[in-house]
Amino acid sequence: xxxxxxxxxxxxxxxxxxxxxxxxxxxxxxxxxxxxxxxxxxxxxxxxxxxxxxxxxxxxxxxxxxxxxxxxxxxxxxxxxxxxxxxxxxxxxxxxxxxxxxxxxxxxxxxxxxxxxxxxxxxxxxxxxxxxxxxxxxxxx
Numbered sequence: 779x780x781x782x783x784x785x786x787x788x789x790x791x792x793x794x795x796x797x798x799x800x801x802x803x804x805x806x807x808x809x810x811x812x813x814x815x816x817x818x819x820x821x822x823x824x825x826x827x828x829x830x831x832x833x834x835x836x837x838x839x840x841x842x843x844x845x846x847x848x849x850x851x852x853x854x855x856x857x858x859x860x861x862x863x864x865x866x867x868x869x870x871x872x873x874x875x876x877x878x879x880x881x882x883x884x885x886x887x888x889x890x891x892x893x894x895x896x897x898x899x900x901x902x903x904x905x906x907x908x909x910x911x912x913x914x915x916x917x918x919x
Contacts, residue, residue, distance in 0.1 A: 781814030781858060781891050783901035784822040786917065791827055791837065791845045797902075797918050804900065804917040809852040816858040816890045818883065820846055858890045867893045875908045888912050 782805065789801035824846065827837040837845075849855060868889040871877075877885045888909035891899055898913045899906055906914045 779812050779814055779856065779894075779896055780808055780898045780900055781816055781887075781894075781896045782808060782819065783816075783887065783899060783903060783906070784819040784826065785902045786900055787819060787823045787845070787849070788826060789902075789918070791823070791842070792833065800918045805849070807917075808900070809849075809854050812854045812856055813852075814856050814858045814891070814894060814896050815849060816887050818886050818890070820857075822883070856894070858894050858896070860890070861893065864889065864893055871909060874910050877908065881905065881908075885909070 786801050786804060789795045789797040790805050792798060795801070824839075824842050826832055827842040827845075828839050830836045850857065868886065871885050871889040871892065872882065875881075875885060875888075884903070884905055887899070888906065890896075891912055896912075898915055900915055900917045902916050902918060906912060
């Protein structure tokens with residue numbers, strides 16, 4: 779199973795993105811089979827899409843929430859959340875990667891992927907390469 783990171787969600791959502799069409803096509807492709815949507819990516823998507831200093835104009839909250847509803851409505855969507863044993867997995871990911879500070883957010887996503895046996899994370903963010911055992915692919919290339 780693959781999981782999708784925040785940046786792919788944002789590119790698919792924001793029509794002015796130069797990667798909009800490619801990201802939308804990849805999400806459609808992902809939804810043909812079970813795919814993972816980490817809750818931290820949903821939260822980050824909502825925070826960024828509606829932020830007036832990032833987008834001018836920002837996405838209205840109702841529109842951003844509508845995007846989330848559409849992604850979670852696919853019968854193949856698996857929402858990735860913390861379950862029993864998560865604290866140990868996160869600690870292992872943090873120790874292995876030596877991540878601290880703001881990068882802990884990425885470690886949280888990596889830990890969720892590990893805990894849910896995600897085979898591949900689709901992202902345009904190269905920072906995920908630091909997490910051992912997580913295959914990362916930029917589906918927009």
